[in-house]
Amino acid sequence: MPDVRIKTLPPPHGGKLVERVVRDPQMARKLMEKCSAVYDIKPTLFKGNPVRNVYREIMSVCYGFFSPVEGSMTKAELESVLERRRLLSGWVFPYPILFDVSEEDFKKLGVGPGDWLLLRLKGQPFAILEIEEVYEITPGDVAVRTFGTPDKNPEVVRVPFDQKHTGYNIYCSLNPIILAGKYTIINEPKIRPPFDRFWYPPKRAREEFERRGWTTVIAHQTRNVPHTGHEALMKNAAYIGDIKPCDGIVVNAIIGAKRIGDFPDEAIVEGHEMLHLAGYIKPERHLVTITLWDMRYGNPIESLLHAVIRQNMGISFHMFGRDHAALGEYYDIYATQILWSKGIPSFGFEAPPYEVDGGFYIRPQNIAEFWYCPKCLEFAYSDNCNHKGIYSRYSGSFIRGLINEGVTPPPQIYRPEVYKVVVKWWKEFGYPFNNEKYLKEREEKLEVDMPHMELPAHLKK
Amino acid sequence: MAKFFGVVLDETRLKEIKGTPLEEKVEPIFGGALKRLVIEVPDELGQKVIDQFTKARFDARGFIEETPAAFKRLVFKKIVEKKSLGPEVIEAAIEEIPSIKDQIEKEDRELPVPDIDISDILELQKNPVQKPA
Numbered sequence: 001m002p003d004v005r006i007k008t009l010p011p012p013h014g015g016k017l018v019e020r021v022v023r024d025p026q027m028a029r030k031l032m033e034k035c036s037a038v039y040d041i042k043p044t045l046f047k048g049n050p051v052r053n054v055y056r057e058i059m060s061v062c063y064g065f066f067s068p069v070e071g072s073m074t075k076a077e078l079e080s081v082l083e084r085r086r087l088l089s090g091w092v093f094p095y096p097i098l099f100d101v102s103e104e105d106f107k108k109l110g111v112g113p114g115d116w117l118l119l120r121l122k123g124q125p126f127a128i129l130e131i132e133e134v135y136e137i138t139p140g141d142v143a144v145r146t147f148g149t150p151d152k153n154p155e156v157v158r159v160p161f162d163q164k165h166t167g168y169n170i171y172c173s174l175n176p177i178i179l180a181g182k183y184t185i186i187n188e189p190k191i192r193p194p195f196d197r198f199w200y201p202p203k204r205a206r207e208e209f210e211r212r213g214w215t216t217v218i219a220h221q222t223r224n225v226p227h228t229g230h231e232a233l234m235k236n237a238a239y240i241g242d243i244k245p246c247d248g249i250v251v252n253a254i255i256g257a258k259r260i261g262d263f264p265d266e267a268i269v270e271g272h273e274m275l276h277l278a279g280y281i282k283p284e285r286h287l288v289t290i291t292l293w294d295m296r297y298g299n300p301i302e303s304l305l306h307a308v309i310r311q312n313m314g315i316s317f318h319m320f321g322r323d324h325a326a327l328g329e330y331y332d333i334y335a336t337q338i339l340w341s342k343g344i345p346s347f348g349f350e351a352p353p354y355e356v357d358g359g360f361y362i363r364p365q366n367i368a369e370f371w372y373c374p375k376c377l378e379f380a381y382s383d384n385c386n387h388k389g390i391y392s393r394y395s396g397s398f399i400r401g402l403i404n405e406g407v408t409p410p411p412q413i414y415r416p417e418v419y420k421v422v423v424k425w426w427k428e429f430g431y432p433f434n435n436e437k438y439l440k441e442r443e444e445k446l447e448v449d450m451p452h453m454e455l456p457a458h459l460k461k
Numbered sequence: 462m463a464k465f466f467g468v469v470l471d472e473t474r475l476k477e478i479k480g481t482p483l484e485e486k487v488e489p490i491f492g493g494a495l496k497r498l499v500i501e502v503p504d505e506l507g508q509k510v511i512d513q514f515t516k517a518r519f520d521a522r523g524f525i526e527e528t529p530a531a532f533k534r535l536v537f538k539k540i541v542e543k544k545s546l547g548p549e550v551i552e553a554a555i556e557e558i559p560s561i562k563d564q565i566e567k568e569d570r571e572l573p574v575p576d577i578d579i580s581d582i583l584e585l586q587k588n589p590v591q592k593p594a
């Protein structure tokens with residue numbers, strides 16, 4: 001008889017959690033001695049605005065969120081990822097992970113394969129890049145191939161990507177020189193509040209699940225302050241499990257450069273936390289977590305990264321809704337669900353990602369949608385409720401519009417406590433959403449403080 | 462596919478259309494917790510609205526979202542003036558955008574914080590369940 005119980009957490013993607021963080025200062029000093037140059041990390045700019053900071057990728061790699069990826073990809077690895085969404089080792093991985101520098105900076109650094117480069121963040125030593133290969137890219141090509149085109153990926157790509165797409169702009173704005181090689185953090189950043197209490201890298205997440213006795217856990221992607229529709233989705237999706245609903249509901253917020261008009265990340269994480277502080281989900285069943293990543297809005301492609309991250313955290317199920325991690329109408333609104341129900345051959349998936357070689361243990365829970373139905377008197381699932389014309393659909397942008405006009409969202413839309421979290425950060429930043437001022441300040445502060453660490457003498461100018 | 466522009470009605474706006482034929486067109490949403498008027502516009506006009514504002518976009522259901530509040534106020538004014546929910550309302554509002562330029566710019570920087578008491582959640586946050594490692 002098949003075993004219907006899920007007794008253990010899924011293995012990490014690639015079999016082993018990557019952890020490339022040196023915590024011993026003496027060892028850190030030794031490693032720094034081997035570096036031949038220093039580079040100050042700078043944000044990737046699009047039209048003068050920060051759209052990405054590579055430090056977030058270094059964090060996610062070194063703390064194991066992106067296991068089995070260990071650093072900036074080589075040319076062959078990049079080709080493999082763009083061509084078939086697989087690492088050279090055969091494990092599924094969706095996005096190019098690259099350390100890019102300008103030609104000018106590259107000349108100044110004077111480094112090449114075999115050299116170690118010390119990366120500085122906020123003026124302090126942060127990580128080491130062991131340069132294995134140096135090559136050139138054409139950023140525009142990488143951007144197009146990352147997201148696909150209507151010609152090459154007719155299953156799900158509806159219109160060509162352009163400059164209204166943030167993720168596309170990120171890749172278009174990369175510098176042309178790529179330094180490939182492994183990253184190692186040698187000076188552990190201190191995560192700033194309020195993000196610090198949501199920092200559960202895969203190792204810590206797994207320990208926490210075990211401490212709580214969880215084996216069945218469902219993940220929810222978030223980039224929003226949760227409205228009641230999200231809450232209904234999270235709770236109902238969690239009825240999947242084994243012989244009972246999932247033990248745990250994990251929200252994983254993607255924290256990084258954001259679009260103007262989105263909610264600030266501070267309000268997003270505390271809004272989710274408020275669901276358990278105010279008793280809407282028992283805190284014993286709920287964990288709010290973050291991953292540092294500048295969202296690429298790649299819908300099906302992004303969903304693969306979400307699977308990587310969350311399986312590494314020890315999560316067994318993943319909720320995928322419509323328009324998953326989407327922006328605009330570039331992809332079919334069900335692109336992610338198409339991928340996770342039958343596959344997208346043109347992206348390298350003849351079958352769903354849990355059925356292919358090098359794929360995932362994490363299982364999708366493809367959910368259509370929930371809406372508020374005054375006749376059902378509930379947040380009704382769209383495959384149940386047939387009351388056309390009277391239900392109200394949820395739309396994040398609609399709700400943002402309400403707030404903009406100064407209309408307090410009714411409790412049918414926001415739990416009052418959750419809305420107050422929005423107001424709390426509105427007071428703090430003088431604005432309810434990300435505006436240029438917020439994005440700028442955020443890019444200066446980042447999500448971390450850097451402890452002071454002395455540079456070795458040979459690297460001081 | 463047609464596009465839509467929704468205007469949410471608070472008490473003040475409801476009063477302004479009371480007794481007009483517009484009143485019958487009011488749609489309750491979220492079980493009547495909110496009310497709105499919806500203007501249907503052809504694709505092209507929808508796109509024209511989007512092109513006016515950097516943040517504006519269609520949502521998954523074809524609604525024009527994230528236009529400035531000042532523009533929504535203007536559209537509502539035009540609805541009342543023309544007693545209509547036809548595309549000409551949007552055309553007229555677009556024409557008058559220059560007159561609200563200052564308001565739109567200000568909106569990007571500041572929005573008045575609602576006057577509500579948040580001490581209860583600050584109290585809850587004093588004892589978070591999740592703590593830093």
Ligand SMILES: [Zn+2]
Nearest residue numbers: 373376385387
């Ligand atoms: Zn119903």
